[in-house]
Amino acid sequence: MAPGILKSVAIAGGIGASLAVGYWLTPTFLKNKLKKLRHAPSPEKIDLLRRQQYFDSNQAVCDEMVYSMLPSVNDVVKQHFDPGSITDQLRAKSGKKIELWNELKITSFGQLMSLVYSSSLLAILLRVELNILAGFMYQDRAADSKVDNDGLKQFYTSEIEKRYLTTVQFLLQKGIPELCKMVENAVHSIFDGVDLKNQLSVENILQYIQEVHQHLTNQMQGSLLASEKSFVSFLFGEKTSGGSFADLDKYDQLICSTLDVLDCPDLLFVIDCVFQKGFGSIAKVLQDSFLSALQGGQSPTLLPLARIIPLVTDASTGVLRGAQATGLIQEILYTNELSRFSYNICEAFSVHSKIK
Secondary structure, three states: OOOOOOHHHHHHHHHHHHHHOOOOOOOOHHHHHHHHOOOOOHHHHHHHHHHHHHHHHHHHHHHHHHHHHHHHHHHHHHHHOOHHHHHHHHHOOOOOHHHHHHHHHHHHHHHHHHHHHHHHHHHHHHHHHHHHHHHHHHHHHHOOOOEOOOOOEOOOOHHHHHHHHHHHHHHHHHHHHHHHHHHHHHHHHHHOOOOOOOEEOHHHHHHHHHHHHHHHHHHHHOOOOHHHOOHHHHOOOOOOOOOOHHHOOHHHHHHHHHHHHHOOOHHHHHHHHHHHHHHHHHHHHHHHHHHHHOOOOOOOOOEEHHHHHHHHHHHHHHHHHOOOHHHHHHHHHOOHHHHHHHHHHHHHHHOHHHHO
16 A cells, blocks of 8 residues: 555545445535634635635536546547447348347447446546645645745646646556456356347346446456456556655655555445446436337337347447537536545645644
């Protein structure tokens, strides 16, 4: 574990203790506290208001970054799953029709699920990194002096910020490609035994998707490799040189703090909540597609899997082209658990100077 500044304790304490009494510390915490501090000294009121505004502004910046990076994430998924090439072969009336349809089945479901996973992980990683960075930068801005006892500047420069944010490339270059392989294997495990002629409802399809998710989760938990134990392993690849936090340079302090947060047990719960929100958004798209496809005298609730596969492919296309991307990303970004976790991160790191 990173030798941080007890940030995992601070974050876990803020979340875990709140869970014990039935609620989390919410992003509106500061506003509520301001009401209680009506007769408190004005400097504390001003500080609380300033931190609330700072947090809200930082989340807006994070949202913009997620949207700007989403095409890059989608491109990585498209490189692994390409239902278009299979569809072209089917249109060319290749002799391997059944084999191609089964391949399209795996590719379509694999692509759709990987888009949900990768978009969710991107949002989570950027929320973690930008709130850690925001917390430290808030300390700098709040301080009267930018010089420590040794006469060295301690604030986080734009160069450090840019270098730190480039660590998201690990997710794009290694995390998502590896995740796509594991998703493909999980989809094979669940869908290989599902015949193309099977009559299925949208509820059946959503249940299969849930089974793939559970299979993937169990596979990672049973892995002998520590690097594959959870979805967190796909997020971040940086390490620190070790030593005490105070002896690290500013960049390594950010890395150390990030590792500390990623090691927080509550993050696994947050990740699962975000995934469920993402799949919930996709479920709405599939339900609407089902209703449209059933307007022709067919059974009121069932379609053969072979007719469902194009609906799944269309759902992925909508995410890739942006038709459903906005809805999916909004569901992910505004997951309550992620917002609360983000607040706790920003709050924990912005008050570090008070607990040193």
